[in-house]
Amino acid sequence: MELIGHWIGSIPDFAVPYALAALGLILTERAGVLSLGAEGFMLIGALAAIGAQLAFGATAVSLVLAMLAASAASVLFAIMVVWLRMHQVIAGLVMVFFCQGLSSLLGSVLGWTNMPVTSQGAVALWPLSELPVVGRLFVQNPVVFLTPFIFLAVVVFLQRSGAGLKLRAVGENPQAADAAGIPVETYRFLAVVAGAALVGLAGAYISLLSTKLWIAGMTGGRGWIAVALVIFARWSPWKALAGALLFGCIEALIPQLAAAGVKLPQYFVLMTPYVVTLGVMVWVAMGRQRGADAQPGALGEPYVREERR
Amino acid sequence: MTDAVSGVPAPRRFEPLFSRRYTLEIRQQMAWPQQAAVLALAVVAGLLISGAILVAAGVPAGELFQEFVVATVFDAQSLQAVLFQGAPMIMVGLAAAIAFRARYWNLGLEGQMIWGAIGATALSVYDVGPPGLRLLLMFGVALVCGLLWSLLPALLRLRWGVNEIIATLMLNYVAGNFLLHLLYGAWKDPASAFPHSPAFQPFERLPELLGPSGAALGIALVAMLGVWWLVNLSRAGLYLRFVQASPPVAHAVGVPVTRMVLVAVLLSGALAGVAGFLVTSGQEGRLTQAFYHGYGFSGILIAFLARNHPIAATVVALLIATLFVAGRSLQVFYQIPFSMVQLIQAIVVICVASSDFFIRHRLRRVLPS
Numbered sequence: 224m225e226l227i228g229h230w231i232g233s234i235p236d237f238a239v240p241y242a243l244a245a246l247g248l249i250l251t252e253r254a255g256v257l258s259l260g261a262e263g264f265m266l267i268g269a270l271a272a273i274g275a276q277l278a279f280g281a282t283a284v285s286l287v288l289a290m291l292a293a294s295a296a297s298v299l300f301a302i303m304v305v306w307l308r309m310h311q312v313i314a315g316l317v318m319v320f321f322c323q324g325l326s327s328l329l330g331s332v333l334g335w336t337n338m339p340v341t342s343q344g345a346v347a348l349w350p351l352s353e354l355p356v357v358g359r360l361f362v363q364n365p366v367v368f369l370t371p372f373i374f375l376a377v378v379v380f381l382q383r384s385g386a387g388l389k390l391r392a393v394g395e396n397p398q399a400a401d402a403a404g405i406p407v408e409t410y411r412f413l414a415v416v417a418g419a420a421l422v423g424l425a426g427a428y429i430s431l432l433s434t435k436l437w438i439a440g441m442t443g444g445r446g447w448i449a450v451a452l453v454i455f456a457r458w459s460p461w462k463a464l465a466g467a468l469l470f471g472c473i474e475a476l477i478p479q480l481a482a483a484g485v486k487l488p489q490y491f492v493l494m495t496p497y498v499v500t501l502g503v504m505v506w507v508a509m510g511r512q513r514g515a516d517a518q519p520g521a522l523g524e525p526y527v528r529e530e531r532r
Numbered sequence: 533m534t535d536a537v538s539g540v541p542a543p544r545r546f547e548p549l550f551s552r553r554y555t556l557e558i559r560q561q562m563a564w565p566q567q568a569a570v571l572a573l574a575v576v577a578g579l580l581i582s583g584a585i586l587v588a589a590g591v592p593a594g595e596l597f598q599e600f601v602v603a604t605v606f607d608a609q610s611l612q613a614v615l616f617q618g619a620p621m622i623m624v625g626l627a628a629a630i631a632f633r634a635r636y637w638n639l640g641l642e643g644q645m646i647w648g649a650i651g652a653t654a655l656s657v658y659d660v661g662p663p664g665l666r667l668l669l670m671f672g673v674a675l676v677c678g679l680l681w682s683l684l685p686a687l688l689r690l691r692w693g694v695n696e697i698i699a700t701l702m703l704n705y706v707a708g709n710f711l712l713h714l715l716y717g718a719w720k721d722p723a724s725a726f727p728h729s730p731a732f733q734p735f736e737r738l739p740e741l742l743g744p745s746g747a748a749l750g751i752a753l754v755a756m757l758g759v760w761w762l763v764n765l766s767r768a769g770l771y772l773r774f775v776q777a778s779p780p781v782a783h784a785v786g787v788p789v790t791r792m793v794l795v796a797v798l799l800s801g802a803l804a805g806v807a808g809f810l811v812t813s814g815q816e817g818r819l820t821q822a823f824y825h826g827y828g829f830s831g832i833l834i835a836f837l838a839r840n841h842p843i844a845a846t847v848v849a850l851l852i853a854t855l856f857v858a859g860r861s862l863q864v865f866y867q868i869p870f871s872m873v874q875l876i877q878a879i880v881v882i883c884v885a886s887s888d889f890f891i892r893h894r895l896r897r898v899l900p901s
Contacts, residue, residue, distance in 0.1 A: 303882065324872070331871075451695075497703075508688070
């Protein structure tokens, strides 16, 4: 019972980065921009959060600066895909490589690598935190409690606001949106930048709130897993949250099993998230008949007004 | 002042710079000397930006040319190092190019390299086959292992349409962890207890051939000629060109699209597997933890910069190898982290990819009527 309590309590730590990154990606991809750069923006966010924490020591400030840093990096991506109409897969890949190189370089030049930081600890949500078994679920850092509200805000924006409707229109059919007077390029640009901010927050969560230090390449493919999660969730925020929780449950189980004395070959255990992602991708692809229309109609297509289609 | 391309005469009255209006037009085509000029400008721009970053990181501006060009190309020992580094680089570049020609994003080059190297090393660790044939066997096993590791994502993509970008990347992490499992477990070097495999026997190392890297470079050049023949002269190459242009149209005119994609992907995996063999047997002489770092990424960039052309890929691969060697000396002499090499590659590719916009579009001034 004790073990299950610990397991449940550690789920959010694994799930929240996936959830936030997937949400940011959904925001970008609903506007029709395929964002493969997530892994890179996550690294930038992770590095910036540690740097800001070393400089100012205030968790909230560091998180905001991490989001701004990831957004700043995404401006380069936005220029490439929105203004220069570059192939979005190439642009996304090169963005990942660019951010990997840049974050690793800055981390060692500025001396932020392997520097432990202290950040905002867990907060108990009394009286829920006194519940048996699930009580630990309510002793978390504030970002965890904030995450459902961030999701709510994005869903309300996408589904209930005029700007959200226009953003989705741009992602579904940019030609029609343009004809209706919606500034396609502006919407796409802002969707990339806003989405990257959330991805950066996910990275900051990993470095600042989970591991509490920076190591080059520390996100270890979580950005790619988030990309897969978005496909799994068929571009729906709530399904993405559920998927992130599923991944969180699986990843959180591993240290608990080890603690319970189950002998597992370490490196096979480390493969789990990647194997699960692959399995999920296959499962989604096999059941493609349902919800195949959920993908934004113009995802991955640069919008070229001068081209008649 | 006359616009040379369109022949539109300039307006007589001078307009202030900021009140001029421009529109964007799709360019139907651009003559190849102009295209080459745009490309060259983009590469120069990328190198200038990279140079500026290096200077900011503490390399004296005057030394850059010395470090990068003179010390690497005109020094016999460094040139040797470039060729040494170049052989596996050519292999991954070719591997990426052949897969991209089939519209398949093979981002699993590193995983396929790892399996190629594991396969080759297994023969050494378990002492399989007579010493005289050992090297040949290692080559063959590496090829097959790389091919098999690329088979799963290829089948998933062709059978169920699973996104190969995610699938191949995930399999890289799986392969990397399996490599660590071996090196920290069964294959740990008993002589030193370090997490790398025991050193290869002399007959398991690639022999010298007109210099230390001759054999590896020979294999890479043969691979280049093979790929060149395949894509330019063979029937499969013609089919691949159809597939690259448009898979549905290719299918409609009777090209066996699925089979062509499968062949291209497996060939790509095999080439990457051999690249893994070249690094372990040619350079390191044992299986190490991080021998594959940076190759997957470089392979993709090489193929992109070379527009998937095998001979161009070989040239670009040697340039990237030069960058790697120069990066190592910068690391030693100026304590610049090796990730700088990755950043420079990314910057050059961003500039080249951006320059495509100017090849495909033109800005035209709208004249006041």
